[in-house]
Amino acid sequence: MSKFTEDDLKKELETKEYEYGFYTDIESDKFPVGLNEDVVIAISKKKNEPAWMTDWRLDAFRIWKEMTEPEWANIRYKKPSFQDISYYAAPKQKPKLNSLDEVDPELLKTFEKLGISVGEQKRLSNVAVDIVMDSVSVATTFKKTLNEKGIIFCPISEAIQNHPELVKKYMGSIVPKTDNFYAALNSAVFSDGSFCYIPKGVTCPMELSTYFRINEGGTGQFERTLLIADEGSYVSYLEGCTAPTRDENQLHAAVVELIALDDAEIKYSTVQNWFPGDKEGKGGVFNFVTKRGLCEKNAKISWTQVETGSAITWKYPSCILKGDNAVGEFYSIAVTNNYQQADTGTKMIHLGSNTKSTIISKGISAGHSQNSYRGLVQISPRANNARNFSQCDSLLMGDKCGAHTFPYIEAKNKSAQIEHEATTSKIGEDQLFYCNQRGINTEKAIALIVNGFGKEVLNKLPMEFAVEAQKLLEISLEGSVG
Amino acid sequence: MLKVNNLHANINGKEILKGINLDIKAGEVHAIMGPNGSGKSTLASVIAGKEDFEVTEGSVVLNDEDLSELAPEVRAHKGIFLSFQYPVEIPGVTVTNFIKTAINETRKAQGMAELPAKEMLQLIREKADLLEIDRKFLSRSLNEGFSGGEKKRNEIFQMAMLEPQLAILDETDSGLDIDALKVVANGVNKIKSEKNAVLLITHYQRLLDYIVPDFVHVLYNGKIVKSGGKELAHELEEKGYDWLK
Ligand SMILES: Nc1ncnc2c1ncn2[C@@H]1O[C@H](COP(=O)(O)OP(=O)(O)OP(=O)(O)O)[C@@H](O)[C@H]1O
Ligand SMILES: [Mg+2]
Numbered sequence: 001m002s003k004f005t006e007d008d009l010k011k012e013l014e015t016k017e018y019e020y021g022f023y024t025d026i027e028s029d030k031f032p033v034g035l036n037e038d039v040v041i042a043i044s045k046k047k048n049e050p051a052w053m054t055d056w057r058l059d060a061f062r063i064w065k066e067m068t069e070p071e072w073a074n075i076r077y078k079k080p081s082f083q084d085i086s087y088y089a090a091p092k093q094k095p096k097l098n099s100l101d102e103v104d105p106e107l108l109k110t111f112e113k114l115g116i117s118v119g120e121q122k123r124l125s126n127v128a129v130d131i132v133m134d135s136v137s138v139a140t141t142f143k144k145t146l147n148e149k150g151i152i153f154c155p156i157s158e159a160i161q162n163h164p165e166l167v168k169k170y171m172g173s174i175v176p177k178t179d180n181f182y183a184a185l186n187s188a189v190f191s192d193g194s195f196c197y198i199p200k201g202v203t204c205p206m207e208l209s210t211y212f213r214i215n216e217g218g219t220g221q222f223e224r225t226l227l228i229a230d231e232g233s234y235v236s237y238l239e240g241c242t243a244p245t246r247d248e249n250q251l252h253a254a255v256v257e258l259i260a261l262d263d264a265e266i267k268y269s270t271v272q273n274w275f276p277g278d279k280e281g282k283g284g285v286f287n288f289v290t291k292r293g294l295c296e297k298n299a300k301i302s303w304t305q306v307e308t309g310s311a312i313t314w315k316y317p318s319c320i321l322k323g324d325n326a327v328g329e330f331y332s333i334a335v336t337n338n339y340q341q342a343d344t345g346t347k348m349i350h351l352g353s354n355t356k357s358t359i360i361s362k363g364i365s366a367g368h369s370q371n372s373y374r375g376l377v378q379i380s381p382r383a384n385n386a387r388n389f390s391q392c393d394s395l396l397m398g399d400k401c402g403a404h405t406f407p408y409i410e411a412k413n414k415s416a417q418i419e420h421e422a423t424t425s426k427i428g429e430d431q432l433f434y435c436n437q438r439g440i441n442t443e444k445a446i447a448l449i450v451n452g453f454g455k456e457v458l459n460k461l462p463m464e465f466a467v468e469a470q471k472l473l474e475i476s477l478e479g480s481v482g
Numbered sequence: 483m484l485k486v487n488n489l490h491a492n493i494n495g496k497e498i499l500k501g502i503n504l505d506i507k508a509g510e511v512h513a514i515m516g517p518n519g520s521g522k523s524t525l526a527s528v529i530a531g532k533e534d535f536e537v538t539e540g541s542v543v544l545n546d547e548d549l550s551e552l553a554p555e556v557r558a559h560k561g562i563f564l565s566f567q568y569p570v571e572i573p574g575v576t577v578t579n580f581i582k583t584a585i586n587e588t589r590k591a592q593g594m595a596e597l598p599a600k601e602m603l604q605l606i607r608e609k610a611d612l613l614e615i616d617r618k619f620l621s622r623s624l625n626e627g628f629s630g631g632e633k634k635r636n637e638i639f640q641m642a643m644l645e646p647q648l649a650i651l652d653e654t655d656s657g658l659d660i661d662a663l664k665v666v667a668n669g670v671n672k673i674k675s676e677k678n679a680v681l682l683i684t685h686y687q688r689l690l691d692y693i694v695p696d697f698v699h700v701l702y703n704g705k706i707v708k709s710g711g712k713e714l715a716h717e718l719e720e721k722g723y724d725w726l727k
Contacts, residue, residue: 429534434570436554437530437563438584438640439591448583452574452623 034083037061040188043087047157050164060177060187067181076341077312080251080286087189087222145205152197153208156224159195166197171226174257174292174320182253182288182314186222190255193224198233198264207462209238223254229264229299236267238465251286252310258293258301262323265300266293269461270317271469273476274309276340284311284340291315297323297352304460306469307334307342308476316374318347321355321383328357331457333469335450335476336369336401345374345406350386350416359390362454365401366477372404379416387417394424395453397446397477425453447474483508483679484529484648488540491528498524500704501540506648509676513690513715514683516701517723522683523567525701526650530564531557544648559591561647565637565654567683572624577636578606580624581643588644609642613669630657638666642673649673650681655689667692687719700726 044054177187277284287310293301303317319328330346348357365371377388394403435445486504531554542549586596698714
């Protein structure tokens, strides 16, 4: 992996951007950092976007300019200076390597522990492969199958060109530009992301994975995902991968919008393993994500996430249960170690009658980390017989970390049934000795106990993902007990 | 096989074991009896390597190797098994997953490959049958909500799976009903051979009717105050411990 300093990077960007000559009409000394209307226009132009999109971005930018960064999350960090960031980062090309020997040995070790195949290791670390790789042919077959079903799965930039009617109709309908600071920023400058449309009555025959997409483009700092499941359709979508993701960009602000029309179901699974910073907590990624889904009548959205990375995670995948009988689910494991901070949870907004939501949150804190659950269950006056069940469990390792639970409940309809359970536990010396006595060393014992703790959530992940996620939990907590 | 030499151990500065000597040979069954708080469980923990206890004098030697510096898991890999008086719960970890991990970690330490899933399953079935354990039981979380007797039976199931050289059974009989006691004792006897040994800790003669000891020791206030044959257990049952003080 590259060992760029921020300055090297800026310099490199500068030269590249001049090379492509995108900024001819902007003062050169202001570039590439900083954000103004010209930069927004430039981003849009570079992507050859139609005028309506450019206007949309500009509108978002004007909204963002008036907003201030939120303060309320239970996290502490040095705020990024938004005028010191380059918003012009085209999807970055990782440096091409000739063989795995050139890859950071630490990274290779992690790959091995995760059980990632050699071919996959090469792909992830951008080693040039001369033979036709398996994943390429898999991706081709994959696309063919999707086409036959009428499923659209492409970069969002492509969707803006080819499916403007869908993008116009739905983008920003769930997470409006005005929603929050980071969402507004994302709306103005989003680099790329995924678009997915499942036609009426179609059950997507495979897990849709950004895995394939990242291959084509590289990840961006401001990703935008739009997923529409038309009436009666079903899709299971996987985001991220367990392999450690390093990025020179410290700030990440993604937006994900899900739309489940009548009788549709979306299962959205995330494994997030961004660079968490070193043992002292330096250099990790700040991850501010807005994820929200809308459920029409009888529709269901289920968010499952395993969060182990980032220095700071701020993220509340939410469901708006608009239609009657809609179902929202949130299953989450968030691990924090060393100096990581996570403030995550969900919002379940019950608007329709007989709507139902389930929240299972498992927080694991080790080292000096802080792990907060923040959840809102809101029952609107016309949501008759709405039901919610929430369970928030925290597992603490050592006595320097913290776990916090902030459940907010706003019930405006008397027929609502809301249940909330919370527990906090520690890994006991007795549990460890018991495992040791059976030949299981302490590190492995912790992994076992933690996986047991997170089982209800892990069980919700698609099979292959679950196996990798378990190993990931194991690795994330390595060295957390002395 | 196992030699305990003049073993002294403290916890929080308080001496619990005050010079214990034991010599257990392969093929033998030893029983330790003694009043509450005399140090029986402490002795078991110290042999198994629990780090809360500080060994101030003496040694524990397995097959001529001093165990003093070895971590509990390493002692386990070398064939020491402890059936706990109070087995702990591990939520979300099934009995099957736990024992599978224990077996494979032990094999790994011994330089062997993981046991293939099919063989593992077969072994689990065989040992579960031996201890008359219902298959459904195996997919429950370890010890979570188990009855006292179920916990003990599960300990012996794990012992049967791991086939240790030296099995220390700390009050495995307490909590077992009469039928369960027979099943568990029968399980222990089936596994017993000329190559391994058993150290039973118990308060009751009853267990010793089923697993017949070669030696009985009385532990009192951190010391072995009397040793004898199996008759000693009967004598204790009749007279209690007072006459030994
Ligand atoms: N962690 C500890 N801290 C302080 N004292 C302890 C600790 N563990 C054990 N002891 C003490 O050591 C003594 C011996 O305890 P141990 O559990 O070995 O007794 P035992 O012979 O197994 O008793 P029982 O028949 O009731 O099981 C007791 O007085 C007990 O209170
Ligand atoms: Mg005891």
